[in-house]
Amino acid sequence: GLSTLLVTGTLTWDDCAGEKGAWTTMTWFAILVSMSAMLNKRGIVSWLANTISGAITGAGLSAVPAFFLLLGIYTFSHYGFASQVAHLSALYVPFIAMMVKTGTPPTVAVFALAFASNLFGSLTPYASAQAPVFYGGGFVTLKDWYKLGLIFMLFNLVVWIGVGSLWWKVLGFY
Numbered sequence: 001g002l003s004t005l006l007v008t009g010t011l012t013w014d015d016c017a018g019e020k021g022a023w024t025t026m027t028w029f030a031i032l033v034s035m036s037a038m039l040n041k042r043g044i045v046s047w048l049a050n051t052i053s054g055a056i057t058g059a060g061l062s063a064v065p066a067f068f069l070l071l072g073i074y075t076f077s078h079y080g081f082a083s084q085v086a087h088l089s090a091l092y093v094p095f096i097a098m099m100v101k102t103g104t105p106p107t108v109a110v111f112a113l114a115f116a117s118n119l120f121g122s123l124t125p126y127a128s129a130q131a132p133v134f135y136g137g138g139f140v141t142l143k144d145w146y147k148l149g150l151i152f153m154l155f156n157l158v159v160w161i162g163v164g165s166l167w168w169k170v171l172g173f174y
């Protein structure tokens with residue numbers, strides 16, 4: 001797309017170079033995605049999953065508290081990831097395994113993590129591919145973004161867990 005615009009003269013390189021906000025967004029996004037990939041490559045993610053699962057099992061938590069603990073860890077660990085894709089690639093399968101290992105029904109584990117993965121798109125200014133673009137518009141300060149992102153996440157979790165758990169019971173997921 002960009003190449004076509006440059007070749008046809010619709011945009012000039014000066015037009016592109018003048019978009020400092022876009023270059024800043026792209027640079028930070030590349031850095032954060034690379035950091036996420038490196039955490040996975042270096043085995044930090046596997047180590048973390050084994051450590052958490054072992055601690056939960058060792059503490060003797062039953063299925064329900066273990067489920068909520070793992071869902072919370074999965075959701076709020078997104079602060080350390082640059083995108084939903086990076087987060088899912090690194091943590092989705094290990095967390096399903098941990099949830100099932102601690103007594104969560106597999107269908108509930110899969111759906112709960114899938115829903116949480118969609119909800120954390122507004123958690124931080126780098127939480128999803130769209131977030132940096134919205135943040136770059138300058139309508140929300142960094143402090144407000146983090147504060148509102150946390151409020152929205154907590155609200156969404158209450159709604160999804162409250163209403164969703166009842167609906168999943170009706171559907172026979174547990």
